[in-house]
Amino acid sequence: MNHKNNDDILNEIKYAIGTNKTLEAMPTLKPFQPFDEEIISYLNALSKDILKNKEAKVYPDVITFGFWCRKASINIQKKAYEHTIHKRYGRGVAFHIAPSNVPVNFAYSMVAGLLAGNANIVRLPSKDYQQVDLILESMERTLKDPEYQALRPHFCLIRYGHSEKITEFLSALCDTRIIWGGNQTITAIRKAPLKPRAIEINFADRYSMAIIDSDQYLKATNKEKIARDFYNDTYLTDQNACTSPRIIFWMGNNINGAKEEFWQALNTIVQDQYTVQGVQAVSKLATLCKLGATHEGIRRIQTKNNLIIRVALENIEKDLMDYRSNSGYFMEYNLETLVELLPLCQSQFQTLSYYGVDLKKIENFIKENRPQGIDRVVPMGTTMDFELVWDGIDLIERLTRFVKTNV
Structure with a gap:
């Protein structure tokens, strides 16, 4: 040249x-x-x-x-x-x-x-x-x-x-x-x-997910902080970051009660600090319709507004992340064991954030199953904390x- x-x-x-x-x-x-x-x-x-x-x-x-x-x-x-x-x-x-x-x-x-x-x-x-x-x-x-x-x-x-x-x-x-x-x-x-x-x-x-132990969550005295941490992991970037959780997995014996309190606490923050644009709202609903048309057992959980879209999953299927959206769009699934995560643990799976779950159990799950995905396991609220080892x-x-x- x-x-x-x-x-x-x-x-x-x-x-x-x-x-x-x-x-x-x-x-x-x-x-x-x-x-x-x-x-x-x-x-x-x-x-x-x-x-x-x-x-x-x-x-x-x-x-x-x-x-x-x-x-x-x-x-x-x-x-x-x-x-x-x-x-x-x-x-x-x-x-x-x-x-x-x-x-x-x-x-x-x-x-x-x-x-x-x-x-x-x-x-x-x-x-x-x-x-x-x-x-x-x-x-x-x-x-x-x-x-x-x-x-x-x-x-x-x-x-x-x-x-x-x-x-x-x-x-x-x-x-x-x-x-x-x-x-x-x-x-x-x-x-x-x-x-x-x-x-x-x-x-x-890449895509990311979160896992919450319902029993430990209900015992927590800082639920507003937990909601704030989750908000920072997701809404600060319109849920566009690879680190932003797209599916929330729940474990424990009091899942329904924990869900109710968690989403209510999050909604309080979102209503005060987040604005969803019309195009974002339409995109979330369009994604939900596509998911419902191609997968069985998909159910939208009623929420107070369109700032949070919750989607209940009946099954874990490996293509679920092809139907992810942003701006406050969350799929949910109740886990009995971590092994149920395996269909989603493909190479695109970047970050697994957690609250109340024993880290040793997650580490043992990874060691025993050696999935292609999951490069980071971090506490909820720290998914965007940059580290010099990134994406493995x-x-x-x-x-x-x-x-x-x-x-």
């Missing part, structure tokens, strides 16, 4: 942070070793800026990201890698393609690339989100600090339309490509070739190269 063509491509890119010169110079930067102290210090400064921002406090996902970037938090995660850090280096330039439906995902992906020692090109979500703007503003303020100006060349946060040429240009530039998106997005972007030694990390379509992939290991030395 000649220089003029490069200029034409670069002129189509809009920069939130960085410039054309920054982008073109990235391959010449020396990679850091993982968890470099300068990077940890910068992230801690970024955290402080976010957490003191009154505007950010309106968005729980932004505040959660701020806490995640604290030095104390990063150092806890660093412990898992201390035995190999001294032999690892960032791979070079990481090109992150963020999803359009989870506002803060771009920031976590970028920080994972940075902690691994890479320079980072981040394609921001195509939709406008206030959360994105708040994080970008905090980044810009902290990068202006003389202490961190040397890190500025390691960031290019960009936007561009549907342009195969730009994607090809950036893919040819990078050493690692990280794609967060649906299966169709991944297939389309994969048409853009990478350098021979470059690697790719894909986070494809250790990001620090994948985003670095290991220098083996022999005596």
Whole structure:
């Protein structure tokens, strides 16, 4: 590709942070070793800026990201890698393609690339989100600090339309490509070739579920908090995140009573804080009709409004997730044993969240049955808490190269 063509491509890119010169110079930067102290210090400064921002406090996902970037938090995660850090280096330039439906995902992906020692090109979500703007503003303020100006060349946060040429240009530039998106997005972007030694990390379509022990739930004295945790797992992203539970499994001896209290507590929060658009309401009902037309024993449970759609299942069938929806659409099933989950434990099953269920029982179920799916088992309310091992992939290991030395 000649220089003029490069200029034409670069002129189509809009920069939130960085410039054309920054982008073109990235391959010449020396990679850091993982968890470099300068990077940890910068992230801690970024955290402080976010957490003191009154505007950010309106968005729980932004505040959660701020806490995640604290030095104390990063150092806890660093412990898992201390035995190999001294032999690892960032791979070079990481090109992150963020999803359009989870506002803060771009920031976590970028920080994972940075902690691994890479320079980072981040394609921001195509939709406008206030959360994105708040994080970008905090980044810009902290990068202006003389202490961190040397890190500025390691960031290019960009936007561009549907342009195969730009994607090809950036893919040819990078050493690692990280794609967060649906299966169709991944297939389309994969048409853009990478350098021979470059690697790719894909986070494809996944689905998640939750399991609640009714007896333990009814004993709980903090039911409002439990409802709030579930709300954060689901409604904060319109139930679009791969981590958002789509089916709720109930166990125990007092399931009906637990259901009544749980959904009432959730409805109180949803009515106060969530607005469903007409197109979302129609989509939920259309999905319910399709499910009812193709499966036996499907029953809609009466609710006070269309903010929560509850669907009772008579059977567990492996194609149920083909009929998942969002914006407050929940299938429910009463479990007698965890083995009943197996038809749904396909490779697309990402996160199983739980309340009141013995974690050892879940771990034993996974160990004994070795399903293709379930990459994460986490307490309810933490499904969106980002970790450096995600979808079963250790990001620090994948985003670095290991220098083996022999005596």
